[in-house]
Amino acid sequence: VDEATYLEIIRKKTASLFCSCVEVGGYAAGAPEEQLRDLMAYAELLGTCFQIKDDIFDYFDNKEVGKPTGNDLREGKMTLPLIYALTRTDDPRHDEMVALSHKDILNADEIATLIEYAKEQGGIDYAYSTMERLKKQADEIISKYPQSESTDSFRLIFDYIIERKK
Numbered sequence: 001v002d003e004a005t006y007l008e009i010i011r012k013k014t015a016s017l018f019c020s021c022v023e024v025g026g027y028a029a030g031a032p033e034e035q036l037r038d039l040m041a042y043a044e045l046l047g048t049c050f051q052i053k054d055d056i057f058d059y060f061d062n063k064e065v066g067k068p069t070g071n072d073l074r075e076g077k078m079t080l081p082l083i084y085a086l087t088r089t090d091d092p093r094h095d096e097m098v099a100l101s102h103k104d105i106l107n108a109d110e111i112a113t114l115i116e117y118a119k120e121q122g123g124i125d126y127a128y129s130t131m132e133r134l135k136k137q138a139d140e141i142i143s144k145y146p147q148s149e150s151t152d153s154f155r156l157i158f159d160y161i162i163e164r165k166k
Contacts, residue, residue: 001078015047038141045138049131049161055079056127059115070111081123088121131162
């Protein structure tokens with residue numbers, strides 16, 4: 001799985017849920033077509049960011065999150081931090097980590113190895129920088145509209161998604 005495929009999967013799953021909610025609300029409120037398109041694009045970026053943050057939770061032991069560390073890897077799901085780490089071909093362990101990531105079933109030690117590899121290769125930092133990039137794209141959409149309590153709320157929700165602890 002490469003980053004483009006990963007982001008497409010997120011768009012079809014998590015982000016599509018956000019978009020559907022906005023679309024239904026927009027139609028119910030009688031939003032103009034252009035505004036509805038903007039809001040759906042914003043929702044897609046927000047949903048993608050939400051999923052990336054959820055991926056990051058998989059790399060840290062945090063009882064508040066309610067998700068065991070390495071759960072996505074245990075279920076065979078690739079996450080953005082690991083995808084990024086596996087693109088770093090300059091590390092001598094690269095081929096070994098790629099092979100490990102393709103195993104159907106991973107034991108606890110193998111999951112821990114992949115988690116540490118993703119962290120060491122900058123996967124977590126990359127995921128955060130991706131969320132910041134998505135936030136800037138979303139801000140460009142909202143910036144088309146006059147500053148108001150509503151536009152401020154849209155910006156705040158993006159901050160919340162990136163900074164959330166669970």
